[in-house]
Amino acid sequence: xxxxxKWDLKANxxxxxxxxxxxxxxxxxxxFNPLFRVCLLFVLFVISIIFxxxxxxxxxxxxxxxxxxxxxxxxxxxxxxxxxxxxxxxxVSIGSLIIKSKIIEIDMxxxxxxxxxxxxxxxxxxxxxxxxxxxFTIMVIITPCNISGDSMNYTYSNNDKVLIWNLxxxxxxxxxxxxxxxxxxxxxxxxxxxxxxxxVASEGDIIKYDLDTKGLYINNIYIxxxxxxxxxxxxxxxxxxxxKEFTVxxxxxxxxxxxxxxxxxxxxxxFIDEEDIIGKVILRISPINEFGNPExxxxx
Numbered sequence: 001x002x003x004x005x006k007w008d009l010k011a012n013x014x015x016x017x018x019x020x021x022x023x024x025x026x027x028x029x030x031x032f033n034p035l036f037r038v039c040l041l042f043v044l045f046v047i048s049i050i051f052x053x054x055x056x057x058x059x060x061x062x063x064x065x066x067x068x069x070x071x072x073x074x075x076x077x078x079x080x081x082x083x084x085x086x087x088x089x090x091x092v093s094i095g096s097l098i099i100k101s102k103i104i105e106i107d108m109x110x111x112x113x114x115x116x117x118x119x120x121x122x123x124x125x126x127x128x129x130x131x132x133x134x135x136f137t138i139m140v141i142i143t144p145c146n147i148s149g150d151s152m153n154y155t156y157s158n159n160d161k162v163l164i165w166n167l168x169x170x171x172x173x174x175x176x177x178x179x180x181x182x183x184x185x186x187x188x189x190x191x192x193x194x195x196x197x198x199x200v201a202s203e204g205d206i207i208k209y210d211l212d213t214k215g216l217y218i219n220n221i222y223i224x225x226x227x228x229x230x231x232x233x234x235x236x237x238x239x240x241x242x243x244k245e246f247t248v249x250x251x252x253x254x255x256x257x258x259x260x261x262x263x264x265x266x267x268x269x270x271f272i273d274e275e276d277i278i279g280k281v282i283l284r285i286s287p288i289n290e291f292g293n294p295e296x297x298x299x300x
Contacts, residue, residue, distance in 0.1 A: 162281045
């Protein structure tokens with residue numbers, strides 16, 4: 001329904017003649033508009049359930065970035081909010097259908113009251129639906145994230161706020177990613193389980209280690225000096241032993257912090273699985289004077 005029609009309804013809702021002429025239309029609006037919203041919210045609900053594990057992780061990142069507390073926006077609270085919204089919409093639709101079926105003649109007072117109640121409902125559900133759509137967009141497509149720690153100095157700094165792209169992301173070398181570290185690092189209770197690192201090698205890349213110079217090479221390009229113990233951890237993570245050259249297996253990623261001297265990364269826990277990657281950092285939004293996408297600034 002266009003805006004002009006909505007204003008016509010508001011301007012003429014008190015006029016008996018208008019109500020007589022548009023009686024059927026008004027009740028169809030009261031019945032089917034909420035039902036349409038139920039269908040849209042149900043689609044959102046199904047998608048959310050399918051991607052529940054991912055949304056659960058992203059909700060924690062979102063909650064910390066926006067509210068500074070990981071317990072405010074949770075997957076449970078998001079789903080509960082969604083279900084309550086569907087119940088409200090469905091109740092209005094069923095209630096309007098019952099009222100219409102119970103009255104034989106046009107009851108102008110009841111119709112006016114129903115429409116006034118609908119207006120209140122409409123504003124409430126529009127507000128709730130907007131929040132739900134924004135949350136879904138934030139948690140599934142573009143997610144705000146706080147950087148904690150110094151492992152990405154001097155490209156990104158502690159307390160920087162960035163945006164992560166999540167939808168249909170495919171790993172590429174040199175991308176800065178956020179991933180779930182719970183399978184790789186035994187974090188303390190107060191430490192974030194989500195790490196930000198740079199991808200230095202991915203599926204199909206050739207990794208070579210020079211035992212004499214302790215140099216790590218990827219596709220014949222020097223990356224970093226690492227000791228033999230660290231290289232052994234990298235090998236162990238993909239169940240290799242006593243080799244100095246190999247190809248990165250399928251769905252595996254090697255990550256390092258840009259601040260190489262102060263970073264817990266693949267030198268400690270080896271390769272990570274692509275399925276643990278949350279998304280790619282696409283933009284720094286805070287501090288505002290450093291807004292943008294910085295060039296890599298890697299420090300030994």
